[in-house]
Amino acid sequence: MSFAERVYNVVSNIKEGKVMTYRQVAEKVGSPKSARAVGNVLSKNRDFKNIPCHRVVRSDGNIGGYVRGQDKKIRLLKREGIMIRGRKVVDNR
DNA sequence: GCTCTGACGATTT
DNA sequence: GAAATCGCCAGAG
Numbered sequence: 001m002s003f004a005e006r007v008y009n010v011v012s013n014i015k016e017g018k019v020m021t022y023r024q025v026a027e028k029v030g031s032p033k034s035a036r037a038v039g040n041v042l043s044k045n046r047d048f049k050n051i052p053c054h055r056v057v058r059s060d061g062n063i064g065g066y067v068r069g070q071d072k073k074i075r076l077l078k079r080e081g082i083m084i085r086g087r088k089v090v091d092n093r
Numbered sequence: 094g095c096t097c098t099g100a101c102g103a104t105t106t
Numbered sequence: 107g108a109a110a111t112c113g114c115c116a117g118a119g
Contacts, residue, residue, distance in 0.1 A: 003116060022101055026115085037116040039100040044117090058101065065100030073100095097119085106110080 003029065004041045011042065014055045017081040019091045021059040039064060055080075061088040 001009075006029040014020050022035035029038070042053045046067065054076045058064045066073040074084050083090040 026101085031115065033102085033113085034115045035101040036099065036114060037101090040098085040116065041100095043100045053100075056100080060102080063100095067100085095119105098117095099115105101115095102113085104111085104113105106108105 003031075003034070003037060004044075006030070007038050007041045008045065008051055011051050011053060011056060014052055019055045019057050019077065019082060019089055021057055022064065023059040025056060035059070043067075057089050057091075061090070063087055063089065 007025060010025050010028045011020070022038045023032070026032055026034045026038045031037070038056075042051070042056060043065070045051055045053065048054075054066060054073045056064065063070045063073050070087065074087075077089065078084055
C-alpha cells in the first residue's frame with residue numbers, strides 16, 4: 001500500500017454528513033504532519049464516486065481547494081446535511 | 094540524492 | 107480577518 005492508496009482508503013470511508021480534515025486523514029494514514037501530501041494525492045485523484053474528496057476540509061474549518069471550486073464543494077456538503085458558515089465548515093468533530 | 098511543486102498547518106504581524 | 111513566514115511530507119523530474 002502506497003501512501004496514496006492509504007489516503008484513498010481513508011477518504012472513501014468518510015460517511016455522509018461527516019467531514020474530515022486533511023490533518024485527520026494524515027494522522028489516520030500514519031503521518032500526522034503529511035496533510036500537504038494528502039491534499040496533493042486528492043488533487044490528482046478525480047474519482048468522485050469512490051473518493052468523496054469534497055468531505056475533506058482544512059483543519060481551520062476553511063474549505064480547501066476543489067477542482068470545481070469552493071462554492072461547488074460547499075453546495076455538496078450542505079446537500080449532505082453539513083452546516084456551513086460562510087466559507088467554513090461547522091461540523092461537529 | 095536534490096529541487097520544485099502543492100486541494101496543508103500553525104504562528105505572528 | 108488577511109497576508110506573510112516557516113515548517114512538513116510525498117511524488118515527479
